[in-house]
């Protein structure tokens with residue numbers, strides 16, 4: 001797992017390192033600039049060679065001269081300071097470099113000021129306004145060093161215009177302009193993944209490519225990725241994400257992230273990576289898949305009960321049930337209203353089937369050996385659903401909380417409590433997992449929904465929700481956030497080289513609910529939070545493994561291949 005640092009945590013780390021005397025701010029800025037330059041040439045090795053009329057690109061440019069050219073756009077803080085270091089380093093490699101500054105050089109913070117002055121002693125610096133940028137020669141490379149982690153308010157319109165004025169890197173018949181962002185494309189908030197416009201973060205429904213942020217082809221960040229690189233609009237705006245080491249230390253923090261419950265104030269990225277290196281899948285998530293680790297009787301691996309909807313509405317429950325069985329539950333029973341028994345019987349073999357009339361009859365079909373429930377998918381919003389949810393949540397193992405059956409509450413199991421979420425939270429307990437999508441989350445936690453939570457990040461919103469509900473919450477999306485009471489949180493991103501757009505398909509969430517129950521219901525299962533992380537990861541792996549054309553049923557059938565692929 002990789003630690004994701006907020007802007008405040010990154011600053012604190014930098015400050016501590018500087019105050020300890022281990023390094024100066026100026027040295028860090030130099031390393032940051034060097035890291036960006038190295039990343040540029042690693043990404044585009046062709047830029048290391050001078051532009052030549054012999055190449056297709058050179059011919060298109062109709063080059064009068066062979067020097068590569070960069071446009072470096074600098075801001076009023078240390079992000080701008082990085083920009084001046086990059087300008088100097090590119091010039092030293094023979095590049096023509098045009099620099100632009102937003103703000104007053106006299107008010108730059110000391111390290112940025114030093115790098116500005118060193119550059120400005122020999123080179124002109126223009127004011128960062130659209131007219132100046134447009135007048136400059138078309139570059140091979142634009143460096144966006146206007147705002148980084150210090151963005152505190154919406155980008156001023158004149159900066160917006162200047163950022164957009166550098167030419168369209170994708171225009172036909174012209175040589176490419178590569179766009180590299182220092183820390184982030186300016187305007188992206190690295191704590192929230194939102195673009196700040198007038199009046200606060202942009203409404204996430206507004207669209208994924210707001211005109212006010214120029215998308216980067218490459219984003220280079222320092223020491224560790226930040227939540228905003230993975231949340232919300234971040235992945236769509238950053239292009240390729242590279243993290244460069246600037247010698248800040250901090251490995252010690254990451255050391256304790258695999259296989260242990262989350263720390264209260266450190267967010268981790270769910271992935272089989274340990275201290276920057278890939279981790280064999282059989283170590284993570286393999287260690288959390290009980291059947292792969294322990295021999296035993298089917299009852300050792302848990303009995304999951306999945307509720308299905310009424311006539312014609314059983315598909316969601318059936319998919320969740322099959323996923324629970326495939327991922328390792330010892331046995332799985334689907335329960336449905338009597339009228340739907342025949343329909344379900346035609347569709348099920350390994351999954352067992354029982355009819356149940358109402359919550360008061362649940363005991364007839366589910367004895368106290370049931371270790372996990374999935375309740376909600378396809379059930380309909382109703383008092384009947386509420387009744388089943390309450391009766392399932394009331395099944396406790398006395399003072400042995402860790403033996404309480406796991407309850408995965410999804411879909412209509414959540415929406416049925418929209419009118420009175422508190423009446424649900426009176427029952428939810430530490431062995432519950434709520435798996436809402438954004439709409440269901442907004443019904444249960446209206447004040448924490450994107451439209452109401454203001455500058456709060458999705459991560460902090462889910463943390464607050466987990467505190468309120470007293471259980472684990474997984475809020476779905478390409479940026480899935482998992483949190484538990486007390487602040488522990490992780491982010492599971494289906495982004496960059498793990499993008500899984502085919503997963504946006506009806507029923508994919510039902511399969512996830514089944515995976516969580518199937519992995520957590522075993523008597524030999526790991527910590528619930530860790531298991532939920534592993535389920536989220538396997539879900540996306542199955543989607544990626546199947547690829548284009550995926551529908552929800554395929555996820556479960558692809559799972560054996562994924563499990564084998566991680567070495568089980």
Ligand SMILES: NC(=O)C1=CN([C@@H]2O[C@H](COP(=O)(O)OP(=O)(O)OC[C@H]3O[C@@H](n4cnc5c(N)ncnc54)[C@H](O)[C@@H]3O)[C@@H](O)[C@H]2O)[C@@H](O)CC1
Nearest residue numbers: 014029032077078079147148149150151152153154155183
């Ligand atoms: N913190 C660290 O550990 C390191 C930081 N470095 C660089 O330093 C950057 C952070 O520097 P800063 O903290 O100075 O922050 P920034 O350079 O991101 O921006 C801060 C400045 O922008 C102004 N500002 C913020 N939002 C604005 C808006 N919407 N309109 C107009 N002005 C606005 C602020 O008043 C302040 O002057 C990082 O992104 C990174 O590029 C690197 O040099 C290496 C190490």
Ligand SMILES: Nc1ncnc2c1ncn2[C@@H]1O[C@H](COP(=O)(O)OP(=O)(O)O)[C@@H](O)[C@H]1O
Nearest residue numbers: 437476477478494500503504506507508509510
């Ligand atoms: N663009 C996307 N990239 C990756 N995963 C996605 C994307 N869109 C949705 N998902 C995932 O697909 C699942 C959809 O679940 P949900 O919204 O509950 O749908 P349903 O109720 O139809 O099953 C969730 O696990 C979510 O995280």
Ligand SMILES: [K+]
Nearest residue numbers: 144147182184
């Ligand atoms: K930037």
